[in-house]
Amino acid sequence: MASAPIVVHPPLGTGGRRLVARGQILGLAHSDHDVVEFLRRAGLEGAEELLDDPSWVKWRGGRAHHYEAA
Template sequence: MSAPIVIHRPSPTGGRRVTVRGQIAGLAHDDHDVTEFLRQAGLPNAEQFLDDPSWVEWRGGRAHQYEAA
């Protein structure tokens, strides 16, 4: 089973697309943006999930880095 939250590779212009259960949540430029998207999706304590691989999959780049690819 894959993680329900995917933080995709950094874009060429910066930021990372975030999907929750296959639905695009938005473009994050930092961890605060990610936690806000997750709160909007119904996860009130979202920051605790960012480093849990059963919840979040970081693709194509280092976790917590949002600079342009």
């Protein structure tokens, strides 16, 4: 199986998670709303339906949908 095209990196010490799509950094997300908005700006509509699909999104470190510093 190919790796997911969207990666949500572990929470930073200051909070927020780096969002990368196909190797391109899209921004620092502090909520699912931020993730969806960054993906929308990158041309992916309907991203909210993909956040829990491991073929689309890989959540690294910490719990999925958790953005606070560890």
